[in-house]
Amino acid sequence: MSPSRPAYLFGILALLAFGMATCLEAQVNYRLEGLVTVRSAKAKLTTNDGRVFQLENLPFVEAAKYDGKTVEIHGSVRQADELGVLTVKSIKIVSPDRQKVVLPPYKGHQRPPRLVSNRNGVMTFGNLRWRMKPGDFPRGLEEHEYRIAMLQPAKVKNVYFTLKPFPPEWIAAHSLFIFTLEDGALTTTKGESSNGLILSIEAWQRKDQSYSLTEGLKDAFGISWILTSFEDYMDEIVYRNDRLVLYPVNLSQQQKAQLLEETIKLACVNRQGEFYHTVTNNCTNNLVILLNRVLEPQRKIDLWWLPSMAYNLRATVPVAVPRYLIKKKILLDQMKEIKASEARKTIKDLGL
Numbered sequence: 001m002s003p004s005r006p007a008y009l010f011g012i013l014a015l016l017a018f019g020m021a022t023c024l025e026a027q028v029n030y031r032l033e034g035l036v037t038v039r040s041a042k043a044k045l046t047t048n049d050g051r052v053f054q055l056e057n058l059p060f061v062e063a064a065k066y067d068g069k070t071v072e073i074h075g076s077v078r079q080a081d082e083l084g085v086l087t088v089k090s091i092k093i094v095s096p097d098r099q100k101v102v103l104p105p106y107k108g109h110q111r112p113p114r115l116v117s118n119r120n121g122v123m124t125f126g127n128l129r130w131r132m133k134p135g136d137f138p139r140g141l142e143e144h145e146y147r148i149a150m151l152q153p154a155k156v157k158n159v160y161f162t163l164k165p166f167p168p169e170w171i172a173a174h175s176l177f178i179f180t181l182e183d184g185a186l187t188t189t190k191g192e193s194s195n196g197l198i199l200s201i202e203a204w205q206r207k208d209q210s211y212s213l214t215e216g217l218k219d220a221f222g223i224s225w226i227l228t229s230f231e232d233y234m235d236e237i238v239y240r241n242d243r244l245v246l247y248p249v250n251l252s253q254q255q256k257a258q259l260l261e262e263t264i265k266l267a268c269v270n271r272q273g274e275f276y277h278t279v280t281n282n283c284t285n286n287l288v289i290l291l292n293r294v295l296e297p298q299r300k301i302d303l304w305w306l307p308s309m310a311y312n313l314r315a316t317v318p319v320a321v322p323r324y325l326i327k328k329k330i331l332l333d334q335m336k337e338i339k340a341s342e343a344r345k346t347i348k349d350l351g352l
Contacts, residue, residue: 027079027280032273036066053086070096080286104206112224115268123151123264129228132235147188153260155185160246173318175284176200180352195347196230199263201283203276216278223276225267234343246336247322255294262293285316
């Protein structure tokens with residue numbers, strides 16, 4: 001028997017409350033390996049792939065024990081766009097040549113992009129998910145083609161905060177950004193073009209994993225900021241028989257261009273070792289973080305009701321965010337809908 005609406009709502013709220021109770025100290029959790037160096041009473045971690053974090057919550061006397069040692073650190077950063085300072089929760093020395101457990105690979109359709117260059121108003125990046133592979137053979141969502149793309153953020157037209165509802169739709173949805181673009185704004189090294197770009201932030205699952213809200217509270221999944229062409233994501237909408245609900249973002253042209261540039265920069269950050277979290281590092285609150293990077297001070301969203309104690313659910317629960325942002329005049333109360341039956345239409349024909 002399916003749960004009643006009040007019972008299900010109570011369960012969701014209880015789940016979110018439990019999630020907040022398990023992450024009082026920070027918002028984004030990490031597990032990293034690398035080399036500790038201590039200079040001038042400051043400790044830093046250089047990861048095996050070259051990233052550098054300043055270490056906090058690690059007294060100098062304690063840090064000195066790990067100077068020059070390879071360690072594993074469990075730590076956290078305040079939010080997904082603040083990656084320079086890592087608050088240490090635990091640290092231990094590990095052997096650089098220890099034999100590691102070989103985990104199953106990540107699901108291919110969630111591959112994160114990588115920035116190649118950003119100069120003269122053009123951002124070049126790889127791993128843009130371009131289209132689902134053609135053919136009538138049995139397929140899964142892994143069947144995609146990828147491209148190296150060139151993007152001119154100044155040629156953005158509109159931005160939509162978008163929900164993809166799933167059952168039960170009155171409480172559950174996935175959030176994403178849709179950017180519509182002028183002709184020639186987004187091209188590939190193969191000479192192709194698109195008038196739309198989509199950001200979808202997802203729990204990056206290994207091939208033996210399936211997503212669930214409760215597992216998302218346990219540092220079980222990586223996180224991937226996926227960039228797709230408009231056509232690719234519409235392929236997925238048709239494949240899944242989903243629908244999208246779009247709300248225009250109320251920004252100036254300059255802010256729209258800045259938001260698109262910030263989106264590409266943060267989507268291309270190396271997030272290896274970072275964990276998705278159902279409440280504090282998810283598909284929705286990270287869109288709010290991106291908006292905060294371009295909004296005027298008086299319109300910025302407070303992500304915490306109490307700093308590091310109680311998260312603002314109106315900034316993280318997908319179905320609650322549009323109403324909240326409309327009230328704050330960050331979104332326009334002009335909802336549009338794309339159903340699976342019309343998802344193959346062009347952006348122009350959809351009126352976007």
